[in-house]
Amino acid sequence: MKTEAVLFAGVAGFFLAAGAVYVWLSGREPAGSAALAVSFVMASLMAFFFAVNYRRRGARPEDDEKAVIADRAGPLGFFPPRSAYPALTALGAAVTALGIVFGLWLFIIGFGVLAAGVGGMAFQYVQREA
Known part of the structure; x- marks a missing residue:
């Protein structure tokens, strides 16, 4: 460095x-x-x-x-096999962006979907044993 x-x-x-x-x-x-x-x-x-x-x-x-x-090699970590949360996050981001154009009501709905997707990705494997 x-x-x-x-x-x-x-x-x-x-x-x-x-x-x-x-x-x-x-x-x-x-x-x-x-x-x-x-x-x-x-x-x-x-x-x-x-x-x-x-x-x-x-x-x-x-x-x-x-x-x-x-x-430099070491443990690679955990990679999930499949998840619906990335698609949900993308949908939430798209609806949030449309909400900027069409109104606050759509922005709030999109932000809720986006928050659910990001939260789901962050906490999907919390119970997984390390």
Whole structure:
């Protein structure tokens, strides 16, 4: 993750320099200045995240040129065989989007269906033994 931290630090430095030049040349125009400032903050946050994770966990197998694929292998986890909840979630999202166009009543119905689908996906296998 050290490479990613350096990469995002470089992006943050670019946004900082571009923002300073933009503020100087535009006469403090607020929209572009704010966009570049937010871009700088977001890139800095990502660089900080990757740097902290690198310090905590150290180098990954991907960082070693002599590593093999098996070095990263581990338990894959649980994958459900079939579920109706993804279709219900998609239906809820579609009805919610139509509700934005056609009215609050349809939006509320769609949001209820969407919440049921997302809740069902989240809690479908809660009773499953690990």
